[in-house]
Amino acid sequence: MIRIAKYVLYDIVRNRFILLYTLLLLTVTLSMYSLDSDPGKSTLSLLNIILLVVPLVSIIFTTIHFFNSYEFIELLLSQPVNRKTIFFAEFLSIAFALSCAFLIGVALPMVILNFNSSTPYLIMAGLLLTFVFVALAFGASVSTRDKAKGIGVALLFWFYFTLIYDGFVLYVIYSFSDYPLEKVTLLLVSLNPIDLARIIILLKLDLSALMGYTGAFYKHFFGSSMGIAYSFSFLILWTLVPLMLAMRRFVHKDI
């Protein structure tokens, strides 16, 4: 597996997109910290960009990369190599490359410029979001042979989790506002990895007061070590479940 991952990584580094992505993240992070004198506010603005950009780049880059390595996969499949090995090598190398970009572009300047108790959570959330969206991209890629369709499905995932899902949650909360909804919203939040990451970080930034009673409830829940464990394990599930489904599909796919 490592041997195959080596070649996939070599291919990723060669096409320079990852380098550009790293530079983009680095520029955004540095400019956010230099624009505002209050590092807390900068972190908050940065958070919003991360929650949009990291999932988008992860899912699109992975989908395009997967379709571009079709020839590579085809070549390997005529050799004595296990399909699962190819699949995990692809996943690990892409996830590794994107994580490195995030670590260098966001985590490193953050640790240097403004390290506080919330920083590790922000970094963890960013990395897990990368994994989640790489896994979702694999799901989109193996579901079709058509590159345009694959990218379309990937974009749809992103739109769904950043825009459509939130609209749906708002609608539910508004329609049933007469009922106690804390536990329901907690469940609804768990079904969207981006919301999950956002809430972990907002609570750690101590901005829960902005969220009223629900915020207090969340604070009570997520503030505890149980809550943290819960949210991180949900993010891990959000990686593993799509990944396993995609792998099962890939193993039985006609190439």
Add this chain to the structure above:
Amino acid sequence: MRSSMITISDLSKRFGRLEVLKSIQLDFSAGKSYAMIGPNGSGKTTLIKCILGMVMADKGEITVDGKSIANDWTYRNRIGYMPQIGRYPDQMKIGQIFDMIRDLRQDQAQIDEDLIKEFKLDRMKDKRMRTLSGGTRQKVSASLAFLFDPPILILDEPTAGLDPIAVEALKEKILSEKSKDKTFLITSHIMSDLDELSSQLVYLEEGKMLFNDTIDSLKEETGESKLGRAVATIMKRNLKEMEA
């Protein structure tokens, strides 16, 4: 009686509504050379891809060396495959492709670089796959198929797109490997090539196997001395039977 190398029993495959293979029953004996022919779209490449595990059959079983290939991949150690259209990562160089495959199969000591030298691929190691002509790609595919000295060789239209010198070199290689008791499965539309290279004939049409016997007996049956004419006679006969 020689043992069978690859057995295919009751193999069926559909692509959507299209039935590509209809319960194929076949047996490839060790040490023999099989020519597989049939019109375009008769299922030859799909059958080959099923044997390689690249296409998953809907029904039926394939065994290589007595072991089922379902959920196995190690059997591909024993198969050299030359695809009809070799598709390679664009930005890799010829040398890198060979190095990578050898790196992935380090455990195999037996290396056969005859074709690489014959085709002079070692002199253009630094050419990227993207820049190669169709014929040069075919040369890379052929060299890769023979590289690990496998006992089974599956060649999907090996001579298509090659220049006459390369065709002769490849044929010579096939004949010399054939004499080492290797099993060959060759598809082609060039009957004279198959006449030289194989002793057995498998005829597919619309996913069904219509003929499986030695080439000599086919010639005898039809009273023709050339494979091309003999096959044409058989095809016409089938057509009449279908109409009747």
